[in-house]
Amino acid sequence: MVDTSPPKPTASDSGPRCLATILTEGREPADLYSVEGSRLYERFAEFDDSEQRELLRRLSRTDGDILELAAGGGRLTLPFLSLGRPVFGIDLSPEMVRILRDRYDHLPASRRRVSLTAEIADMRCFDLQRRFGAIVLATTSVFLLDAGGRQQLFASVKAHLASGGVFLLTVYAAPLRPGATSTRVIPLAGQHPEVVLLSDLVGDDGRTREISALHVARSEEGALDVSSYSSVVFVASEDELDAELAAAGLTRVESIEVGGSADAGALRILGYSA
Ligand SMILES: C[S@@+](CC[C@H](N)C(=O)[O-])C[C@H]1O[C@@H](n2cnc3c(N)ncnc32)[C@H](O)[C@@H]1O
Incomplete structure (x- = not known):
C-alpha cells in the first residue's frame, strides 16, 4: 500500500x-556575528543578566586582572568593572568590540575609573603578553569551537593564567x-x-x-x-571538556549551578585551575 x-x-x-x-x-x-547580526544580538542580549550574579560572586574571590573571552558588546564585561580590577575583553567580531568600547566610553566617569581594554582577537590563538587572575568564557560560547578549536583555546588559556588563577566557563546544566x-x-x-x-x-x-x-x-x-x-x-559533554582541559594542564576544581530562567534554561559554571 x-x-x-x-x-x-x-x-x-x-x-x-x-x-x-x-x-x-x-x-x-x-x-x-556579522556587522548587522552583532548589532541585533546586542539589542536583545544587553538586558539579559543571566550568569552575572554568580560570575561576580566567584570573581570576587580571585585576585588580579580579569580577562573575558568572546566578550561581545559587554553584557558581562561591563558589570565586571564593579570589582574594581582592570578588565580585558577580546572578541573576533570588530563590530562587537566597537560596541563594547562605545558602551564603556559612555559610562559615568566614576565607573570608568576602572580600566577596560577591548581588543579584536580570536580566542583560539590570542597572545596578550600577560597573565590573568581569572579568565571567563560565558554564555556557553565554548561551543562556538569544534574539538580542534577548543584544543587551541585551552592551550592559550593555560598560557595566560596566573599562578593560582581560575578559568571559568559556562555550559548547559542538562x-x-x-x-x-x-x-x-x-x-x-x-x-x-x-x-x-x-x-x-x-x-x-x-x-x-x-x-x-x-x-x-x-x-x-x-x-x-x-x-x-x-x-x-558544537555540543560536547562535561566529561569531554574535562578531558580536553586536562590535556592542556587544567583540572576542574568546581562547578557552580546558575539559577537559569525558564527562558534561558539552566546553566553551570565550571572552574579550572592549573
Ligand atoms: C553568544 S555571543 C556572547 C557574547 C557575550 N559574552 C554575551 O554574553 O553577551 C558569542 C560571542 O563570541 C564571539 N566569537 C565567535 N567566535 C569567536 C572566536 N573564535 N574568538 C573570539 N570571539 C568569538 C562572537 O563575535 C560573539 O560576540
Whole structure:
C-alpha cells in the first residue's frame, strides 16, 4: 500500500526554520556575528543578566586582572568593572568590540575609573603578553569551537593564567536532546513594534546546534521588514571538556549551578585551575 500521509517533520523542518523560510522568501540567513547580526544580538542580549550574579560572586574571590573571552558588546564585561580590577575583553567580531568600547566610553566617569581594554582577537590563538587572575568564557560560547578549536583555546588559556588563577566557563546544566528545539520571542525597545524570535535547534545527531534569530519589524513606511541570522555551534559533554582541559594542564576544581530562567534554561559554571 502506498503511504499518502504527509511526511513527519524532523528537526530540520522545525517551526522557526519554516517561519524564517516563509518570511524571508527563502533567503539564506546571515552570520549572527556579522556587522548587522552583532548589532541585533546586542539589542536583545544587553538586558539579559543571566550568569552575572554568580560570575561576580566567584570573581570576587580571585585576585588580579580579569580577562573575558568572546566578550561581545559587554553584557558581562561591563558589570565586571564593579570589582574594581582592570578588565580585558577580546572578541573576533570588530563590530562587537566597537560596541563594547562605545558602551564603556559612555559610562559615568566614576565607573570608568576602572580600566577596560577591548581588543579584536580570536580566542583560539590570542597572545596578550600577560597573565590573568581569572579568565571567563560565558554564555556557553565554548561551543562556538569544534574539538580542534577548543584544543587551541585551552592551550592559550593555560598560557595566560596566573599562578593560582581560575578559568571559568559556562555550559548547559542538562544534556541537550537530539532534535530538541526551543524558541523565545523577545520584544525590542524602539519606536515601532519589533521582535526577535530566538531559536535553538539541536541537530538530529546531538553534536551540533543551530542558533537562529529572526528579526521582524515594521519599516518607517509601514512595510514588513524581516531578516534572519544564524550561528552553528558544537555540543560536547562535561566529561569531554574535562578531558580536553586536562590535556592542556587544567583540572576542574568546581562547578557552580546558575539559577537559569525558564527562558534561558539552566546553566553551570565550571572552574579550572592549573
Ligand atoms: C553568544 S555571543 C556572547 C557574547 C557575550 N559574552 C554575551 O554574553 O553577551 C558569542 C560571542 O563570541 C564571539 N566569537 C565567535 N567566535 C569567536 C572566536 N573564535 N574568538 C573570539 N570571539 C568569538 C562572537 O563575535 C560573539 O560576540
